[in-house]
Every structure is written in structure tokens, then in C-alpha cells.
Amino acid sequence: MERTRILIVGGGFEEAEIALVTPASYQLYLPLLPQVAAGVLTPQSVAPPLRRLLHRTSIIPGMVIGVDIRDRRCVVRLISGETETYAYDHLVLTPGSVTRSFDIPGLDQQARGMKTLAEAAYVRDHVIAQLDLAAACTNEQEKAERLQFVVVGGGYAGTETVACLQRLTNAAAKRYPRLDPDLIKWHLLDIAPKLMPELGARLGRRAQQILRERGTDVSLGVSVAKAEERRITLTDNRVLPSRTLIWTAGVAASPLIGTLDAETMKGRLVVNADFTVPGRPGLYALGDAAAVPDLTKVGGAVCPPTAQHASRQGKHMARNLVATLRGAPMTPYRHKDLGLVVDLGGTDAVARPFGYEFSGLPAQIIARGYHLMALPTFTAKARTVTNWNLNALTGDDFLRTGFLSRRPATLQDMEATDAYLTQERARELTA
The missing domain is CATH 3.50.50.60 (FAD/NAD(P)-binding domain)
Incomplete structure (x- = not known):
């Protein structure tokens, strides 16, 4: 048969x-x-x-x-x-x-996503490349463009992306003596009136507070009106000099x-x-x-x-x-x-398992414990724990692999x- x-x-x-x-x-x-x-x-x-x-x-x-x-x-x-x-x-x-993308001028060419392994590797290379190029250039306008980063999407993906990458650039700035750390700016935009509403009002405000304390400009009720290679125009008519647009506004x-x-x-x-x-x-x-x-x-x-x-x-x-x-x-x-867990890096996190609300180190333990349980193999779990501990002890080397090409990869x-x-x-x- x-x-x-x-x-x-x-x-x-x-x-x-x-x-x-x-x-x-x-x-x-x-x-x-x-x-x-x-x-x-x-x-x-x-x-x-x-x-x-x-x-x-x-x-x-x-x-x-x-x-x-x-x-x-x-x-x-x-x-x-x-x-x-x-x-x-x-x-x-x-x-x-x-x-998920929208009919926004320039979005299809300028935006980078965070849905695939290749996109994550690409974004990392791109961000480190902006630091390298900003440190090497003498034009102040170009430097401002390269050191401003825009993330669109105030859900789980966007919030964690801006939190993790800002920690990356803040730590990397210490290795660039010619860069003023105050010039590195991160923006998180979302058209919704609240950050991560699925977390509840209190935890959403706490996540927003953590990001702002780190220096992230969180703008709610705002999105992108037009994306160009060297600047991003927002729906409130602000213009941000930036060469980095990371799009996580839903799937x-x-x-x-x-x-x-x-x-x-x-x-x-x-x-x-x-x-x-x-x-x-x-x-x-x-x-x-x-x-x-x-x-x-x-x-x-x-x-x-x-x-x-x-x-x-x-x-x-x-x-x-x-x-x-x-x-x-x-x-x-x-x-x-x-429920939902959001790892904001370091000892910062917010979590809402089974309706109970946590923030700080307890939430971080819950978040990482959940991820470890969800990973399907012992090898993946072991690698993840090792990476977390190694990063906490030694930090990052900010290695750029050369993944970037002359033609930027689109969504x-x-x-x-x-x-x-x-x-x-x-x-x-x-x-």
C-alpha cells in the first residue's frame, strides 16, 4: 500500500x-x-x-x-x-x-525588519557600522545622521529591540574616544497612545520609564510619514536626521x-x-x-x-x-x-505571567526562565545560558562581520x- x-x-x-x-x-x-x-x-x-x-x-x-x-x-x-x-x-x-508594512513613501527601501536571523545580523552590522563611520567622519551633519536611530513599533518586538540595541551603543561608545556619547540618540515611535497595552497600564508605564531613563525618546501617537536615506519625517512634522529605520510595527x-x-x-x-x-x-x-x-x-x-x-x-x-x-x-x-515577558536587558524586565505583575530582577528571572523552557533542545539552552553569563561578565566586542553590501537589503x-x-x-x- x-x-x-x-x-x-x-x-x-x-x-x-x-x-x-x-x-x-x-x-x-x-x-x-x-x-x-x-x-x-x-x-x-x-x-x-x-x-x-x-x-x-x-x-x-x-x-x-x-x-x-x-x-x-x-x-x-x-x-x-x-x-x-x-x-x-x-x-x-x-x-x-x-x-507588516504600510504605504509610506520610502519605507520599502529604507526600513529594516526584525523577523529573521539574517535581519538581526544585518541590523547589528548596520548599527556598529554607523558608529565606525561616525567616528571616522568630520562632517557634523553626517555624524548626527549616523548616530540617531529610529525604531517604529511599541509592541514586544520594538520595545525589546530598542532596549537591547541602545545598551549596545551605550557600551560601545566607551571604545570610541572620538565620539561624544551624548550624540547617540534612540527614538521609539508608536501610533498607539500606550506602550505595550497588553502588559497593562502599570507595567507599560514602567517599561516606558526604563527606556526614558536610559535616554530613549519615546513618542506615542506618532509614526513615520516619509523615509529617506538621510532623514525621517514624522507624522507630527518633526524631521529626524537618521540613516537607521528599524520597522517592527506588527506582523x-x-x-x-x-x-x-x-x-x-x-x-x-x-x-x-x-x-x-x-x-x-x-x-x-x-x-x-x-x-x-x-x-x-x-x-x-x-x-x-x-x-x-x-x-x-x-x-x-x-x-x-x-x-x-x-x-x-x-x-x-x-x-x-x-502571559507576556519583556526582557529589557541587564536586570531590567517586566512580566505578567498568569495575570500577576512583576518588574526588575524578579521579572528578569521569570523572562529568562520562560525563554529557557521554550527553547527546544538542551544544546540551545546551554548555549543561551553561557552567552548570557559571558556577556554579563565580559561585555561585547562589537564585532562587525561585514554582512553589509553596497546595496542595502530591503524587507x-x-x-x-x-x-x-x-x-x-x-x-x-x-x-
Whole structure:
């Protein structure tokens, strides 16, 4: 008897069996990317290799760029650039999310994201390069442009990014005797009236206070109106001389979802609580790309696109697939949100586990303890603890790897948002 073919798309937080299509050979733990950008953690700490995790899975190095739902075939672009088609009986979509952008002049060319390992490495190189170039230049205007950094997005990602990178530049300034540390300025912008509202008013204010005490200019109710190579114009008409724009203003489901000719909710694929796609037999979706009903809440709520839910949904999906193959019923996903932790570097953190509020060192212990539990391998946990301790004892060497090129990498370059096919084109290639 021919074996059932199960194809998994995406290698984020979801466990996979049989065949996994992913452009990267690691399972990226996104919450710690800001610490990679700041040099606190090495890339290996947050990206355990899939071949260490998956021993009976065929890993296909590429990305699904189109799906022919009718004939149950996928179009895969391999990392070599070649295109191949794969048939499936069950297709599990976990392509994750990409940085959400807006129709703001210059944003697509000037903004850098914090969604991939390559983006974190790129941002680190870019920030250190600005310090190097500012120390070498004699033009005061150019120096001001290179030493002002703008982060947009007052959620978890943006707050941790600005906190970690400001600690990087403040520490690095001591190694640059020709630089005035007071010229290094960080700006955090968010169009919302509050910083991280999901934390609650008190902890949100505490996080904002910590950032401001370090010298970060936090501007709420403000965003970017126009981005240019050497300056950023804000919606309140201020103009910031800056060559660094880091964009963390939310996420959007992978563009693959928009090619499927299926119902979506705010860009995420509509699914049932057991991850099945209505009217599409053999098709499942979960994680950031799926609007999974949150059965712990009322009013049609869906699970937020967080690592916490994605990892648990992956395990539940595996159990449901096994049940399907054995003729047993699938069960709905139900999981209570454990809360939010925000590591601001050093002994600063805020945390809200199970509704209880913490700040300072207790919150830092909770935050790092949660991350250690979430990392999937002992090796990753050991590397992370070692990196934290080594950084605390010796600091950073502010090494620039030369990752920058003459042509700056855009969000589209880093996150491959332009790679996907329409249903019609996918059918042509799989015919």
C-alpha cells in the first residue's frame, strides 16, 4: 500500500513529520532575536538545527510559492533557485508571518525588519557600522545622521529591540574616544497612545520609564510619514536626521495565504478549532498564518500570533494528524495564554505571567526562565545560558562581520515577500 504523503510548510515553532519544506535549516526562536542583534546571544543559541530535532523527516530546502488546492500539489522554489512540484495528501501550512508594512513613501527601501536571523545580523552590522563611520567622519551633519536611530513599533518586538540595541551603543561608545556619547540618540515611535497595552497600564508605564531613563525618546501617537536615506519625517512634522529605520510595527500573515483562494480574516487563513480549513479537505493551517479560534474567550476571538501559541498548536496538530490517519476524531485546540515577558536587558524586565505583575530582577528571572523552557533542545539552552553569563561578565566586542553590501537589503529581500504565485500560475506549473 502506498504511504500517505504529509507535507509541512514552514519550520518555525511547529513540530513536523514526514516532509518539511523550509528555506532555513533551523527552528528560529523569534523572541530572542533582539538579543542576537545586540550581540548578547549567538545565532546558534536561538536557531537549533532542524536535523538535530527531526530524525525521521525529509527536509526540503526551499519555500512553497504556490499551492494547487484542487489537484493537491505544491510548487516549491528550492534554495538553488530551481522549481519543483510535490504532491500531497495532507498539507499543513505554517509559513508564519512577515513584517507588516504600510504605504509610506520610502519605507520599502529604507526600513529594516526584525523577523529573521539574517535581519538581526544585518541590523547589528548596520548599527556598529554607523558608529565606525561616525567616528571616522568630520562632517557634523553626517555624524548626527549616523548616530540617531529610529525604531517604529511599541509592541514586544520594538520595545525589546530598542532596549537591547541602545545598551549596545551605550557600551560601545566607551571604545570610541572620538565620539561624544551624548550624540547617540534612540527614538521609539508608536501610533498607539500606550506602550505595550497588553502588559497593562502599570507595567507599560514602567517599561516606558526604563527606556526614558536610559535616554530613549519615546513618542506615542506618532509614526513615520516619509523615509529617506538621510532623514525621517514624522507624522507630527518633526524631521529626524537618521540613516537607521528599524520597522517592527506588527506582523502580517505570509503572502502565501493570499494566493490560496480561501477565506481569510485580516490576512490570516480562516480555520476551524482543529486547524482544518473549511471546504478544503486535506488542508490545515496554524501559527501566525492562521486565524485559529480562541476557545478560552468569547466573541469570535482568535489566538494571537505568538510563539507561545504556535509551539502548542504544532504539538496539537501532530496529534490531530495521527488521529486522522488512524480514523479517530480530531480535537479542538484550547490553550490559556500564559502571559507576556519583556526582557529589557541587564536586570531590567517586566512580566505578567498568569495575570500577576512583576518588574526588575524578579521579572528578569521569570523572562529568562520562560525563554529557557521554550527553547527546544538542551544544546540551545546551554548555549543561551553561557552567552548570557559571558556577556554579563565580559561585555561585547562589537564585532562587525561585514554582512553589509553596497546595496542595502530591503524587507522584500530579507523576507521574500514577492516570491509567491497565483492559483492560476500554480496550476500551470503543476499540470
